[in-house]
Amino acid sequence: xxxxxxxxxxxxxxxxxxxxxxxxxxxxxxxxxxxxxxxxxxxxxxxxxxxxxxxxxxxxxxxxxxxxxxxxxxxxxxxxxxxxxxxxxxxxxxxxxxxxxxxxxxxxxxxxxxxxxxxxxxxxxxxxxxxxxxxxxxxxxxxxxxxxxxxxxxxxxxxxxxxxxxxxxxxxxxxxxxxxxxxxxxxxxxxxxxxxxxxxxxxxxxxxxxxxxxxxxxxxxxxxxxxxxxxxxxxxxxxxxxxxxxxxxxxxxxxxxxxxxxxxxxxxxxxxxxxxxxxxxxxxxxxxxxxxxxxxxxxxxxxxxxxxxxxxxxxxxxx
Numbered sequence: 001x002x003x004x005x006x007x008x009x010x011x012x013x014x015x016x017x018x019x020x021x022x023x024x025x026x027x028x029x030x031x032x033x034x035x036x037x038x039x040x041x042x043x044x045x046x047x048x049x050x051x052x053x054x055x056x057x058x059x060x061x062x063x064x065x066x067x068x069x070x071x072x073x074x075x076x077x078x079x080x081x082x083x084x085x086x087x088x089x090x091x092x093x094x095x096x097x098x099x100x101x102x103x104x105x106x107x108x109x110x111x112x113x114x115x116x117x118x119x120x121x122x123x124x125x126x127x128x129x130x131x132x133x134x135x136x137x138x139x140x141x142x143x144x145x146x147x148x149x150x151x152x153x154x155x156x157x158x159x160x161x162x163x164x165x166x167x168x169x170x171x172x173x174x175x176x177x178x179x180x181x182x183x184x185x186x187x188x189x190x191x192x193x194x195x196x197x198x199x200x201x202x203x204x205x206x207x208x209x210x211x212x213x214x215x216x217x218x219x220x221x222x223x224x225x226x227x228x229x230x231x232x233x234x235x236x237x238x239x240x241x242x243x244x245x246x247x248x249x250x251x252x253x254x255x256x257x258x259x260x261x262x263x264x265x266x267x268x269x270x271x272x273x274x275x276x277x278x279x280x281x282x283x284x285x286x287x288x289x290x291x292x293x294x295x296x297x298x299x300x301x302x303x304x305x306x307x308x309x310x311x312x313x314x315x316x317x318x319x
Contacts, residue, residue, distance in 0.1 A: 006114075007112060007113055007114030007116065008112035008113070009083065009088055009089065009090065009091055009110075009112055009113040009114070010089070010090050010091070010114065010116045011090075011091045011092075011093065011109065011113055011114060011115045011116065012090070012091070012092045012093070012115075012116065012117050012118075012119065013093050013095065013101070013104060013105070013115060013117070013118045013119070014026060014092060014093065014094045014095065014119050014120075014121070015094075015095040015096070015097050015101050015118070015119070015120055015121075015141050016097050016120055016121035016122060016123075016141070017096070017097040017098065017122075017123070017126070017130055017134075017137075017138075018047065018096060018097075018098070019123060020097070020121040020122055020123045020151075021121040021122075021123060021149070021151045021152070022094050022121050023052070023053065023094070025119075025121055025149065025151075026043070026092065026094060027053060027054070027057070030043075030057065030058075030061045030063060031057060031060075031061065036061065037062075037089055037090055038089070039062070039087075039088065039089025039090065040062050040063070040064060040086055040087065040088045040089060040090075041061065041062060041063040041064070041088060041089070041090045041091070041092065042063075042064050042066060042082060042086055042088045042090070042091045042092070043058070043063050043064065043065050043066070043092045043094065044066050044067075044068060044074070044091065044092065044093045044094065045065065045066070045067045045068065045094050046068050046071050046074065046093065046094060046095045046096055047094070047095070047096040053065055064086055064088075066082070071095070071096075071103075074093075074104065074107075075107070076107055076108045076109065076110060079091075079109070079110050079113070080110040080111075083110050083112075083113070091113070097120075097137055097138070097141050098134075098137065101118075101140055101141050102140050102143075105118075105144065117146050117147070118144055118145045118146055118147075119145060119146065119147045119148075119149065120141050120142055120145045120147070120148045120149070121149050121151060122148065122149065122150045122151070122162075123151060123152055124150045124151065124152050124153040124154070124157055124159075124162065124177070125152050127150070127162060131165060138165075139169050142166050142169050142170050142173060143169055143170055144170065145170060145173050146172075146173065146174060147173065147174050147175075147176065148166050148170075148173050148174070148175045148176070149176050149178065150162060150175070150176065150177045150178065151178045152178075152179070153177045153178060153179045154179060155179075159177050160210075162177075163175050163213065163217070164209060164210065164213045167213040167216065167217065168209070168213065168250055168259070168261065171216055192210070192214070193207045193210060194207060194211070196221060196222075196225070199226065200226045200227070200228050200282065201222070201225055201226065201227045201228070202227075202228050202229075203227060203228065203229035203230075205230055205311035205312070205313075208229060208230075208231075208248055208316050209250060209261070209316040209317070211227075211229065212247075212261050212262075212263075212316075215263070215285070215298050216297070216298065219285070219287045219297070219298050220287075222285040222298065223285055223286070223287055224284060224285065224286075225284070225285050226282065226283065226284050226285075227281075227282070227283065227284075227285060227300065228280065228281065228282040229246075229280070229281055230278065230279070230280050230281075230308050230311060231246030231247050231248060231262060231278070231279060231281055232246070232247060232248060232249075232262075232276060232277070232278055232279075232310075232314075233245075233246060233273045233274065233275055233276065233277045233278075233279055234246075234247060234260060234262060234275060235273075235275045236292065238291065239292075241270060241271050242266055242267060242268060242270045242271065243264060243265065243266050243270055244264075244265055244267070244270045244273055245260075245262040245263065245264055245265065245292065246262050246263060246265045246279065246281050246300070246302075247260050247261050247262015247263065248260070248261060248262065248311075248314065248315075248316050249261075249314065249315055249316065250315070250316040250317070251315050251316070251317050258315070261316065263297075263298050263299070263300055264290045264292050264293070264297070264298075264299045264300070265281060265283065265299075265300045265301075265302045265305075266299060266300070266301050266302065267283070267301070267302035267303075267305055269302065269304075269305040270305075273305065277307065278307070278308045278309065278310045279305050279306060279307060279308050280305070280306050280307075280308040281300065281302050281304075281305050282302065282303060282304040282305075283300040283301050283302035283303055283304070284300070284301050284303070285298055285299075285300055286298070286299045286300070286301060287299070
């Protein structure tokens with residue numbers, strides 16, 4: 001089910017572990033004026049939790065509630081029959097995170113249907129347990145998600161670590177933390193292990209992952225600052241002679257699930273560097289378009305690049 005911009009039937013995929021707040025979120029959203037449409041909405045439940053939908057509210061929003069007892073029954077053919085029976089304008093699929101979300105995303109949609117948004121809800125009070133015991137399922141959920149909503153948050157929780165767990169898999173996801181009194185902001189202010197006001201912001205080997213995620217999330221904090229860090233050289237095809245990516249491999253789930261996390265660097269030293277070489281980079285952070293990002297992003301103009309020994313542990317771990 002591909003992401004599209006002009007579908008006849010728009011599809012929203014809502015997922016999260018059991019009792020993560022999916023139903024509460026959708027129940028609230030369906031009642032909002034900004035989410036109202038003229039046509040019919042199909043709400044397909046792939047699980048039934050403790051929270052229930054009010055029939056009167058469903059009628060008011062012209063929403064038909066359908067339940068799938070076995071997620072295997074959620075097929076293209078079944079959805080096509082619903083299309084012919086109900087002629088919906090919008091479909092919302094509420095899916096249990098225990099079921100591989102990638103299966104729904106990879107299935108063929110009926111003609112004219114298209115996925116427009118994927119949302120994930122997370123209960124912050126149980127996230128630590130889930131991330132330890134069910135990390136592959138969580139990673140499967142957040143890949144491709146536009147919004148990840150952590151609810152039931154408290155300031156004393158390691159929210160910065162929670163954000164990094166998402167950003168290492170999905171850099172473009174919007175992440176919201178909600179407590180009893182609304183959104184919780186500024187979760188990184190007291191969590192930076194380096195001095196952002198120093199003439200040179202020195203990134204320790206063990207802090208690379210923290211720095212990478214924070215600069216991707218908040219480039220304005222680093223704009224025009226000089227940073228120094230250790231990285232491996234990557235030279236993607238299509239890069240100019242004076243460009244390379246300096247980064248490190250990160251483990252997002254297990255040994256078989258790693259990814260290279262790095263930033264574009266521009267330097268006169270680049271032609272002398274070999275792919276796979278470890279270097280220490282010192283440069284000034286800018287923010288501009290790069291084909292490597294396919295959008296604007298941090299670009300480091302490296303004034304000094306020198307050969308370096310690899311870190312004691314070359315892998316970056318996100319807990």
